[in-house]
Amino acid sequence: MASWFFPEPLRLALAGLALSSLLLAGCSGRSVDGIWINQAAIDAAVADDSLREALLAYGPNLEWRVQAARGLARFSNGFEQGEGCLQALAEGGWQVDFGLDEHEQLRRSGAELLQGEGPSWPAQRFRRYAASVDESPLGSHFEAALYRAYLGGSWLITQGLGERGLVLFHADGRVEGLPGAERYALCLAGDCAAMAGEHDSLWLQQGAQGQTWLFRREGEQLRIFQAINQSAADEMPSYQPGAEVWRLQRD
Template identity: 50%
Template sequence: MRHALVFSLVAALLGGCASHANVDPNGIWINQNAIDAAAKGVSLRQALLANGLILEWHVNTVASQASYSNGFEQGEGKLMADTPGKWTVDFYGSHSEALQLKGDELLQSASDNGPQQSFVKPKTTLDPAAPPGTAFEEALYGAYMGGNWKIVEGPGTGSVVHFAANGQLDGIEGLDRYALCLAGDCAAMSGEYDSMWMEKNQQGNAYIFKRDGNTLEILEAVNQAKADDMPDLHPGARRWLLKK
């Protein structure tokens, strides 16, 4: 009986190791920790900054390539195998990053460029032709903006608003698309504040927003910069107040 029990434990351990070894490193990996932090209904900027700089990895062992997205720009490097389950991504001499599989996660080791980060495969299938960063963006939009929002103050009071994971917007008259600011120029222009772009027929405006649990406050973005300087956006008058 004792031998049978020992055999069962060994088999279970080997089975667990085999299941991890069979995880396919190829494909898209997203920063789920950043999404989970934001989904609690907090500041998007703070959630992203607290959970690393890289939002998405694309790994292709066949082509020996790996690329990342930080929400604004992409970087592509040469993927080189180290020991089984570990790789180095060389960004053509500028810097390198170390990746490894651990269970069902892809880990990016801590480096001079940032802390250790972990990534998982997205739950939904993505169009192969989609731009880099789309998988993270859609997962974030679904978790952070998804659900039924009701306008309690502002134009269209009483209407139900839907922010779709693909950026479509329904329920606010005169608007049908939105995009959250994740990084880059829009983040530099809005500084410490969260911002989004809303439009219809490619005509729209930037807005400052404040998220507090099930409350979403959307405010006018007031530019305090001089005419020749980069825009410096600050919260203005409240345009809409929505509750989930």
């Protein structure tokens, strides 16, 4: 059997390369790189029906995009977006600095990314959606996962215009089969949430025209109501449910 002899410097270099490869392999499993979504909020919304309550309980942040090599981390809470400088901490984990003494701490725990407790919200858990960051709009992967889980499948109109027709809510915001609408968006945060108060709301749009509606999901049933503004003309709208316009049943 042939044997190979390597000079001492080369042998040490090869051994170092092998060790480096092992270390990198071990670190890759702990990487914070990628797109991370707030799956706990999605699961809670699906289980308990109320999207608003799930986001309040498991928010506020809905998606993180982390690129350690660039020292960059970005987040979306469904209304605002933030971008900060990512740096490793000596005790483990990472810190995201946003300036003006604002920062967040991130660390891996098994398959999850943990965000530390904030001044007015608890610690949050995120599940990796993709191992690398793409160029899609920030927050869009959380929205797609939410739309797929919360409104996926086919819905039968059991009451309202288009009765007995099938409605499909697509993960990219398209809606088929709902009369007068071709796009939809669930309200996640910001002004639309403030205006809807304790109710869930969505936006339905046809062409350039759209309006706010209130909805209530009850298991496999979806009820959509007119949004009646209770405020004066010079005040921010405050919506209450009016007439029930559609009732849908998931097949």
